[in-house]
Amino acid sequence: xxxxxxxxxxxxxxxxxxxxxxxxxxxxxxxxxxxxxxxxxxxxxxxxxxxxxxxxxxxxxxxxxxxxxxxxxxxxxxxxxxxxxxxxxxxxxxxxxxxxxxxxxxxxxxxxxxxxxxxxxxxxxxxxxxxxxxxxxxxxxxxxxxxxxxxxxxxxxxxxxxxxxxxxxxxxxxxxxxxxxxxxxxxxxxxxxxxxxxxxxxxxxxxxxxxxxxxxxxxxxxxxxxxxxxxxxxxxxxxxxxxxxxxxxxxxxxxxxxxxxx
Amino acid sequence: xxxxxxxxxxxxxxxxxxxxxxxxxxxxxxxxxxxxxxxxxxxxxxxxxxxxxxxxxxxxxxxxxxxxxxxxxxxxxxxxxxxxxxxxxxxxxxxxxxxxxxxxxxxxxxxxxxxxxxxxxxxxxxxxxxxxxxxxxxxxxxxxxxxxxxxxxxxxxxxxxxxxxxxxxxxxxxxxxxxxxxxxxxxxxxxxxxxxxxxxxxxxxxxxxxxxxxxxxxxxxxxxxxxxxxxxxxxxxxxxxxxxxxx
Numbered sequence: 001x002x003x004x005x006x007x008x009x010x011x012x013x014x015x016x017x018x019x020x021x022x023x024x025x026x027x028x029x030x031x032x033x034x035x036x037x038x039x040x041x042x043x044x045x046x047x048x049x050x051x052x053x054x055x056x057x058x059x060x061x062x063x064x065x066x067x068x069x070x071x072x073x074x075x076x077x078x079x080x081x082x083x084x085x086x087x088x089x090x091x092x093x094x095x096x097x098x099x100x101x102x103x104x105x106x107x108x109x110x111x112x113x114x115x116x117x118x119x120x121x122x123x124x125x126x127x128x129x130x131x132x133x134x135x136x137x138x139x140x141x142x143x144x145x146x147x148x149x150x151x152x153x154x155x156x157x158x159x160x161x162x163x164x165x166x167x168x169x170x171x172x173x174x175x176x177x178x179x180x181x182x183x184x185x186x187x188x189x190x191x192x193x194x195x196x197x198x199x200x201x202x203x204x205x206x207x208x209x210x211x212x213x214x215x216x217x218x219x220x221x222x223x224x225x226x227x228x229x230x231x232x233x234x235x236x237x238x239x240x241x242x243x244x245x246x247x248x249x250x251x252x253x254x255x256x257x258x259x260x261x262x
Numbered sequence: 263x264x265x266x267x268x269x270x271x272x273x274x275x276x277x278x279x280x281x282x283x284x285x286x287x288x289x290x291x292x293x294x295x296x297x298x299x300x301x302x303x304x305x306x307x308x309x310x311x312x313x314x315x316x317x318x319x320x321x322x323x324x325x326x327x328x329x330x331x332x333x334x335x336x337x338x339x340x341x342x343x344x345x346x347x348x349x350x351x352x353x354x355x356x357x358x359x360x361x362x363x364x365x366x367x368x369x370x371x372x373x374x375x376x377x378x379x380x381x382x383x384x385x386x387x388x389x390x391x392x393x394x395x396x397x398x399x400x401x402x403x404x405x406x407x408x409x410x411x412x413x414x415x416x417x418x419x420x421x422x423x424x425x426x427x428x429x430x431x432x433x434x435x436x437x438x439x440x441x442x443x444x445x446x447x448x449x450x451x452x453x454x455x456x457x458x459x460x461x462x463x464x465x466x467x468x469x470x471x472x473x474x475x476x477x478x479x480x481x482x483x484x485x486x487x488x489x490x491x492x493x494x495x496x497x498x499x500x501x502x503x504x505x506x507x508x509x
Contacts, residue, residue: 005281012289019292039336041366042293043379044286047438050279068438069279070286073293076379079368083337101396180394180411181369198371200394203411210412211396240291243470247285250477254281254484259272261492 004069005251011072012244015042018075019237026225027234034085034097034117034191037230038078045071082182085224087216093150094121094129097221100213102176103193105138106131107205113138114192115177115185115202120220129158129174133190136158141172152217156207176212177202266494272318277484284476287468294378295364296466297326297436298473302374328429331363331467333459339399340367344426348456349434349442351425351449353389359449360441361427361434366463369398375406381441385422385461386452387411393457400424400460426456457503 019040020023029035050067087097096119098104103115114135124130127143141152146163156174161167179185184198195202208214283301290296333343342365344350349361366378375383375390382389385406392398395408397415404424409415425449434442434450444450 003278005278005285006287008282008285011286012291015289016292040292041378043288043295044296044440046292047436047440049438055288067279068299068436069282070285070290070299071439073289079378081338083338178396180373181371183368184371199281200371211409236292239470240288241475243288243291244285247281247288247477250481251281251285254278254481257485257488261488 003251003255004071006217006248007248008070008072009244009251011045011074011243013248015040015073015075016237016241016244019124020234020241022078022236025228030071030223030225030230032118032191032223033120034226036080036082036085036117037223037225039081042078043074043076045074047071075198078194080183080185080187081224083224085222087219088222089219091218093152093217094123095119095218095220096121096152096174097216097219098176098209098213099216100208101182102178102207102212103182105175105177105202106135106192107138107140108135108192112194113202114188114190114194115179116193117221118190118191119214119215129189136186137174139172139175141174143171147171152215154208154214154216156215159176173206174215175204176207176215177204178210178212179203267491270490270494273487274484274491277480277487279470280480281477281484283466284473284480288470288473288477291464291466291468291470291473293364294366295331295362295464296440296468297328297363297442298466298468299326299436300327301476326442327460327467329467331465333462333464335461336463337461338366338463339397339460340369341365341466342367342400342424342458342460343462345457345459346428347430347454348428349450350377350427351384352377352441353384354381354437354439354441354443358438358443359384360437361429361450362441363464365458367400372486379440384425386425387422390422400458402457402459403454404456404458424458425452426458427451428453428456 009130022038022040026037047068047070050069052066086186103117106114108114119130121129123143129137129141141158144162147160150160158171159168160171180200181198184196185193186196187193221244278302283299287298351359352362354360364377368376369392370376373391375392389407394411396411397409399407401407404426406421407418408421409418429450433445434449435445437443
């Protein structure tokens with residue numbers, strides 16, 4: 001006789017353990033620019049029908065209620081909670097935060113386009129606007145040597161005063177992309193997301209139009225992790241883990257007693 | 263041998279089933295909108311020739327505990343907590359209408375609005391499909407509002423209305439997929455007074471303390487029946503000893 005209660009409680013331990021990993025990752029990224037917290041999603045496993053309600057219990061009688069036993073729980077996925085993080089002013093013109101929906105587009109080393117909301121950009125040795133990992137922002141914008149007073153407008157226009165001139169020159173326009181279902185984007189790490197069949201195709205264009213948020217230069221979007229909320233979730237997870245391990249203990253005790261006494 | 267062991271065995275089987283139901287409740291302590299299962303034993307009398315001296319125990323999951331779970335604010339537009347005892351209509355795997363309290367709604371790749379466990383949510387006109395939109399929100403009376411791509415954010419448009427139902431007066435039971443259905447078939451009528459709170463999510467209604475007490479209870483019941491089985495064995499052994507011929 002296998003003890004199903006043991007297996008059911010084990011499914012609970014597994015799920016809570018994985019939820020703890022999600023919370024740990026959220027907390028670990030509390031200071032990551034524009035990080036979006038994940039939420040663990042749980043599902044009940046199928047019920048087992050031991051006795052069907054309405055089945056005949058004898059020639060004349062029927063069971064009024066059935067015996068459907070649940071078989072546990074499963075963590076089926078994580079959802080990215082895309083709420084806006086707070087804006088922290090930095091004063092650096094190349095720090096950009098998106099106010100509203102949308103993502104910056106960067107060229108990844110494998111040639112694909114990555115999407116990110118982390119706007120902590122800098123200039124490469126050649127004067128290209130790049131991410132912290134050196135991936136160029138798309139469309140590429142080249143800042144000439146000796147340029148001063150770099151500014152980025154809300155619509156993504158990058159301009160600077162080029163050496164030898166007095167009036168600012170437009171260097172290019174940063175475009176952002178939005179998705180029909182941003183929750184469907186796949187996270188790669190390094191603050192990067194890539195499109196999937198679930199996210200839909202990117203709709204790139206000028207920031208501030210068609211649901212794309214506007215750009216705030218000189219500010220960075222903070223992570224949307226709320227430490228207090230995560231700590232509460234952490235305690236809840238820990239308690240749920242504890243009660244499930246108690247259940248394993250209790251079921252084990254039952255089997256132990258049976259083994260000893262029979 | 264005394265037939266007492268069979269009576270005890272039926273009770274032990276019941277205690278183990280009760281333990282599994284409790285384990286399942288505890289395992290689902292974090293599943294949104296989960297409703298705890300209530301297990302109870304029933305006596306099964308066997309008609310004897312003169313006296314009714316055997317009551318076999320039969321365990322059954324009587325119903326789900328429908329008391330509300332705690333609601334927490336999540337700030338996510340597609341999380342909805344249902345007020346009162348109303349239920350959300352979804353489509354089951356077999357295509358028929360079933361009900362749930364689970365309110366962590368998602369938009370699938372196809373644009374279909376589903377619950378967190380992937381059941382298509384039903385509106386007044388069947389499964390709800392969300393067109394490309396800048397913003398999707400759900401109003402208090404369950405209307406699914408969108409701001410179409412590039413549309414005016416101050417002019418949201420209604421796509422459909424969640425089919426919210428009230429189970430008052432109908433017998434509903436949890437099926438093998440964890441969804442509620444009307445017992446004996448049929449559908450619940452839409453409830454125009456049902457309300458939802460967007461940005462909030464109802465947790466599982468499993469009470470850990472209640473479940474722990476149930477767990478200890480089932481464990482003790484098991485041990486007690488075990489004692490009866492061993493007592494029956496001892497009695498049987500004693501009578502066998504009496505029968506033994508002196509050597």
